[in-house]
Amino acid sequence: xxxxxxxxxxxxxxxxxxxxxxxxxxxxxxSKNTKK
Amino acid sequence: xxxxxxxxxxxxxxxxxxVKDGATAIQTAVQGADTTLFTALGFNxxxxxxxxxxxxxxxxxxxxxxxxxxxxxxxxxIVVSGGTHSTGGIITLALGASVTGYYNTLVYGNxxxxxxxxxxxxxxxxxxxxxxxxxxxQQMLNCDISSPFLSKYTFIxxxxxxxxxxxxxxxxxxxxxxxxxxxxxxxxGTMTGGxxxxxxxxxx
Numbered sequence: 001x002x003x004x005x006x007x008x009x010x011x012x013x014x015x016x017x018x019x020x021x022x023x024x025x026x027x028x029x030x031s032k033n034t035k036k
Numbered sequence: 037x038x039x040x041x042x043x044x045x046x047x048x049x050x051x052x053x054x055v056k057d058g059a060t061a062i063q064t065a066v067q068g069a070d071t072t073l074f075t076a077l078g079f080n081x082x083x084x085x086x087x088x089x090x091x092x093x094x095x096x097x098x099x100x101x102x103x104x105x106x107x108x109x110x111x112x113x114i115v116v117s118g119g120t121h122s123t124g125g126i127i128t129l130a131l132g133a134s135v136t137g138y139y140n141t142l143v144y145g146n147x148x149x150x151x152x153x154x155x156x157x158x159x160x161x162x163x164x165x166x167x168x169x170x171x172x173x174q175q176m177l178n179c180d181i182s183s184p185f186l187s188k189y190t191f192i193x194x195x196x197x198x199x200x201x202x203x204x205x206x207x208x209x210x211x212x213x214x215x216x217x218x219x220x221x222x223x224x225g226t227m228t229g230g231x232x233x234x235x236x237x238x239x240x
Contacts, residue, residue, distance in 0.1 A: 004097035004226070012093040022135055023098060026128060026162045026221050 044072045082238040084113065090232040092119050092175075098221040101232055105185040105216050109236030112184065116168055116177035116220065119230020124171030124199065125223040129192065130163035131184055132215040140207020142166040142196055151201070158207065163221060166205050169198040170222060175230045177220070179205065184215045 003015040004023065015023060038047050038061070046068030049061035088104050105112060116127070130138070138161040145151025158165040168177025179194025190209040196202060220232065 005093070005095060007093045007096040007099040009090060009100070009102055012096055015097070022133070022162075023221065025135055026130070027223070 041068075044068065046072070084235045084237060085109075086233060087112075087236050088232070088234040090234075092116075092227050092230045092232065094228045095122070095226040096228070097226050098219050099227065099232065100217060100219040101234065102217040104218065104234045105181075107185060109239055110183055110186065111237040112181045113233075113235040113237070114177060114179055114181060114218070115233040115235070116175050116230060117233075119170070119175045120172050120228050121170030121175060121222055121225055122172075122228070123222070123225030125169070125225070126166050126196075126198075127168035127170055127175070127177055127227075128163035128165050128221045128223060129167035129177070129179070130219045130221070131190060131209055131211075132213070132217060134209070134211055134213065134215070135162040136160065137211040138162065138164045138207065138209050140164050140166065140192060140205055142203050142205050144196060144201050144203020146201055148201065154203075160210075163219075164192055164205075164207050164209070165223070166196050166203075167192065167194065168220070169196060170227060171199055173199070175227065177232075181218075184218075187214045188212050190215070 003020045005012055006015045006019055038049055038053065040047050047064045049057065053061065088101060090101050092099055138158050140158045142156040144154055146154040156166060167179060168175065176197050179192050182191040184190045189212060192205065192207045194205045196205050
């Protein structure tokens, strides 16, 4: 299963496992914070 | 024989000067310009100076901006404009690779028609929530970041505007570490297009 794309400065690529773990952590918290 | 400029007296060579002296002549002229500008601009880096301008790619789930913070400036402004989000929602902001210790509050008027002051918060989160907003029409982020490069707590102070309400965001990152960059992540979906601007506040 492909992972989301991350952009680091001008480079756009698929997230590494480590980056994806951080992303999921943020999304898990963000899911409680919908648009205000 | 060398001449001097009319206004600031910078020395320049003439066509009859020896070519072998060209490098020295250029150095003298450039030093003159450097000295004049240094004085005219109020020394070092006054005002607000654009440090980085980063175009956001297509359908990215997060954007990391590196080498933005340094010892040159202590305080920064980050602005995002243009582009779209695949799913309307907030943009979060994290410093470096830190995923803990973020606290902030959003105090906003909950509607355009009859706004009532309402609150939302990040309480020891993985990033600052409500740093910005994006949807199919726009992206916005406009905040000041205080002392991210110092090994001290970092502070955020900014504005939040969505399609349905607006407010003010203030917060702190309670980790006393130096950071050189930051990451923007939409709460849901992806970002496409738009520009991230990072400015440094002049230190002298």
